[in-house]
Amino acid sequence: MELVFDRVNVKRGEVSIRASGTFSPGVHLVTGRVGAGKSTLALLAAGLLSPDEGSIERRGISRSMLLFQFPEWHLTGKTVDEETASFGVPAEEVLARAGLSGRGRDDPFSLSRGEMKKLLLSCLLSRDDDLLVLDEPFGALDCTGRQWICREIGERRREGIVVLCTHERHFLPHVDMIWEFDGHTLSCRGRVPAAIASWQGAPPAIKALIAAGRLPRNVARDDIREAACRTRD
C-alpha cells in the first residue's frame, strides 16, 4: 500500500506547491509554516484536488478519508446521529469515544468547535480506511483532547497510511516519517529517529535536546521527556 506523489505541482493563487515522494504504511508527520501548502497537500492526498503537473498514484489504497481543518466543512447531517451514520460508523460507540453520549439528537451545529472536532475524529478513527489524512487535527482541542488524539493516532500506526499535517509543536503522536515544507516544496526528512536531527522546524524542546546531544527516540511528549531525563546515550 503506497501513496506516491510524482513531481506534483499545483498552483494556489500566485504560489506553486511542489511535492514528490512515497507515503508507505505508518504515521507521516507533515510540518511547515502557515500557508506553506499542508492543507493543499492534504486535499491532493485525499483525491479532492488534482495536480496541475505530475501525478498522484494510490497503490493498493481502496478507501481513504480526510479530516478537514475546519470541522463544520464535514457536516452533512441534521442531527449528531445522522452525522455519525453518514460516516458509516456505529453511533453509540463513536459518541461514547468522543464524550458526547446522549447527544445523538442534537443539531451538530449546536456543538462547540472542540466537540465537533472530537466527534469527527472519533468517526474517522472508527473507520477502517487504508489512507487517513488529518489536516490540523489538534485545532480547537484542549490539552486533554490533544493527548487523546495522539493516543488514538498511535494505535493506528500499523493499520494503514496516516498523513498528519500540522504545525502543532507541543502535542505530537509517535510518528514514523517526518516531512517538511521548505518554502512551498515538500521535502522528506526521513525515518524517525534519524529524521529528527535534520528537522529544521523542530519544536524548541527537541532542538534544545539535539543541541545537548540527546536525540529523542520519537517526537511525542514522553519521548522528549525521556530524552531530557536521560543521563547518558
Add this chain to the structure above:
Amino acid sequence: MQDPRLRLLAVIALSAIAFASVRGAVLAFAWWVCTLEGPVHLWRSRWPLIVFLPLVAVSLVLLVTGGDWASYSLRIAVVLLIAIFAYQDQAPGEFLGVCTWLLGERAGFDCGLAGEISLASLRALESEIEKATWALSLKGIPVRLRCIVSLSAGLFYGALRRAYDQADLLVARGYSQGGSCCARFQASGRDIVVTGAAVAVGIAAFLPVGEFFILVQ
C-alpha cells in the same frame, strides 16, 4: 479589467442595450465573447451558471402561455452573462472603492459596504458549497434533494453567523454611518479599448442604423 469604474460603465451600457432589444443583446453578447475575459472566467468557475435556472423556468412558462419567450430568454440570458462577468472579474474591495468615488463618503460608502458584504458572502458561499461537495464525496453520499436540504441549513447557519460576526466587528471598529475609502484606480490601455467598444456597441444598438444607410444611399 483593471479599472472597476470602466468595468461598471461597460456593464451598465451593455446590460441596458441587452435588455432593451434583441439586436442590443446580440451586440452585447459579441462584446462578451470578443473581450475573452467573460468566457475565460466562466470556464474556470462554472457554478454561477445556476442563475440561468430561474430564467429557464420563466421561459418555459412564457412558452406555454404563448408569450414572446425567445426574445425574453435571449435578452435576459445576455444580461445574466454580463452580470456574471461583472461578479467574476471583480476583486474584493473594488465595489466599495467605486461606490465611494461615485456617490461620496456617506451614501456611497454605505452602499459600497453593503454591496461588498454581499459579494463577500457570495464568495464565501461559493467556497462552502465546494467544501460541502467534498464532504459528500468523501462520505460516498450521492447528491440528492435530502442532502441539499440539510446542507442548505448548514450554509444558512454559516451565513447568519458570519453576518453577526461582521456586525460585531463593524461596531467594535466604531462604524455608525459613512466612511472614507482611499481607492486607487489604474486604467490600462486595454481597459480603455474594451470600455470604448462597449460604449460604441451601446450607441450602435440605439442608433436607427437602417435609416442611416437609407440616407447614405
